[in-house]
Amino acid sequence: VSNPVSFKAKYGPWALIAGASMGIGRAFSHSAAARGLNVVMLARGAELLEEIAAEVRAEHGVEVRALAADLADPHIGDVVAAATDDLEVGLFVYNATVAPAGRFIDVPLDVQLLSVAVNCATPVILCNLLAPAMAARGRGGIGLVSSTGGTQGSINFGTYNAGKAFEWILAETLWAELGPAGVDVATILVGPTSSPNYNAFKDTLDPALCNKPDSPLPLDRARARLMDPSTPQEVAEALYDQLGQGPVLFSRPTDGSIIADTLALPREEAVAVWRELQETSTHVPERQAR
C-alpha cells in the first residue's frame, strides 16, 4: 500500500464493496480495510459473508458491516440505502457478476436475465444511489469491475460479455461527467485471475499454444496470459492504485496492450481473436460466481 493516508482522505471513511465475499471481492474488501477504510460488504450468502467480514475486521481493525442481499433484486437500491444511510460512503466498488456459460441459444432465459439484472441494472441503481452524494462532497471513487471479455464478442459468454461492455462504457461516461466534480470513476477490465474454478480450467489448456508472451499478435499474448493469472489481491490493488488515472484500468500492462491491439482490428478479426482464445481449451469454464 503506497499511500494509505491520502487514499483514506480521498475515498474514506467508508467503502461499499458489492460482491464482497469471494475471490476479487474479498480482496477488494481486505485491501480497502488495509488502506484504513471501514467497509460495508455486500453479498448474497449470509454465512460466508459473515465469515469473511469477521476476517477483514480482525485483520485490519476497521469497522465492517456485512449486508446480505440479492444483487438481482430490483429493490436493491432501497435495501442498500436503508443499511448505509448513517454512513459516508466515499468508495464504491461494483464487483458482483453473473456469468452464464454456453452458447446463447442454450442458456436458459431466466439465467440470462439474471445476468442483465446484476451486470447492467444494479450498477445503474447503485451508482444512482451513491454518486450524487460523492459529487456534492466533491470527492469519492467508483470502480466498476468489467472484463477484457467485454470489449468484443466471442463464443460461450454472449450476455455476460455484453453486460461487461455495458459496465465499461457506463464507467467511461461517469468518468467524464463526475471527474470534474472530484469523483474518480474507472472500470477495471479484469483478465485471467486465479480462483479454484480458474485453476481447474488452466489445467485444460494446451501449453504449446500459450508460450508466446512477446508475440506481436494479441491472440498469442492473450493465450500466454491464460497461463499466468493475476491474483485477486493484484486486481484489487491495481484498481485502488490507479483510481483517478483514467477511465479504463487493467491489472497488468499486458492486458492493456492486448485490448488496445484488439480494438484496433476490424471487428470480425477482434471477435476471431476472442473466439480462438476460448478455443485454447476444449473445456468451457464455469463462471457462475455471483
Added chain:
Amino acid sequence: VSNPVSFKAKYGPWALIAGASMGIGRAFSHSAAARGLNVVMLARGAELLEEIAAEVRAEHGVEVRALAADLADPHIGDVVAAATDDLEVGLFVYNATVAPAGRFIDVPLDVQLLSVAVNCATPVILCNLLAPAMAARGRGGIGLVSSTGGTQGSINFGTYNAGKAFEWILAETLWAELGPAGVDVATILVGPTSSPNYNAFKDTLDPALCNKPDSPLPLDRARARLMDPSTPQEVAEALYDQLGQGPVLFSRPTDGSIIADTLALPREEAVAVWRELQETSTHVPERQAR
C-alpha cells in the same frame, strides 16, 4: 433493392420489426415489405402503429400484422410468442430504444431502468425467442440496431450509450455463434439520422466546427457528419444490403472509419472525441423515442 428474390428466400417469409412505427423502424418495415417479406410490426402506441401498418400493407401488397405491446414489459417474450406462433419469422430487427438525455446523476432512476429494460433485457428475450428456430431451419437474419455512441462513453447519454454497447457486443457473439448455423447476425452502429428532433438539433450546430469531412481527425469527421444525417431509409437499406457481410455494419462508410479511428485511440482520448462531439451544440437533443 438489388435482389429481392434472394433476400426473401434467405430471410422470409416474415419479418418482425421491434420499434416499427417511427423513423428508422418505419423504414425497416417498408424496406422489408419492398423486398417481399410479410411484416409483424411491433411498437407501443396502437394508433400510430395501425396507421403505419396500413401504409406498409397498401404500398407493398404484403401481409402486415400490427402488434401493440410495451417493449419494457418483462413478459414481452410471451406476448410476441403468442402473436407470432403461427408464423415463420426469418428476419428479426430490434430497433426499439429508450435514450434518456442528461447527466447520469440528473436522470431519474426509473427512466434509466426503462432504458436498461428496452436496450438490454428485451433484445435478449426476443433473440432467445426467435434465434433457436432460425438456427434449426439453417437460415435467418437478426439485426440489432445500435449506435456509433455505443463504442465509447461521452457525456449526457450514460445509460443509453452503455445499452448500445450491450447490443453491439451481444450481436458480435451471436454473429460468431449463429453464423455457422446459417443465421446472419449483425449490429448496425447508426450515426446521425434525420428526424424532426434531429433536424431541430442540427440547427443548433456551429457550421464552422462542422466543415472538415476529410480531416484525419475522427472528431472533425464526426462533426461534419452531424451536418449530413442519413435518411431512415438509407439506414434500413444499409442493414438489409449488408446483412451477412460481418458483425458490425454502418449506414455510411465514413461512420465505419470514424469508429475504427476512435477505437484505435487510448480510451481517455476516445471519450474526449465523443464529449467534444456532444459539445458541438450547446443543446442536448431529445432522444426519448421508444
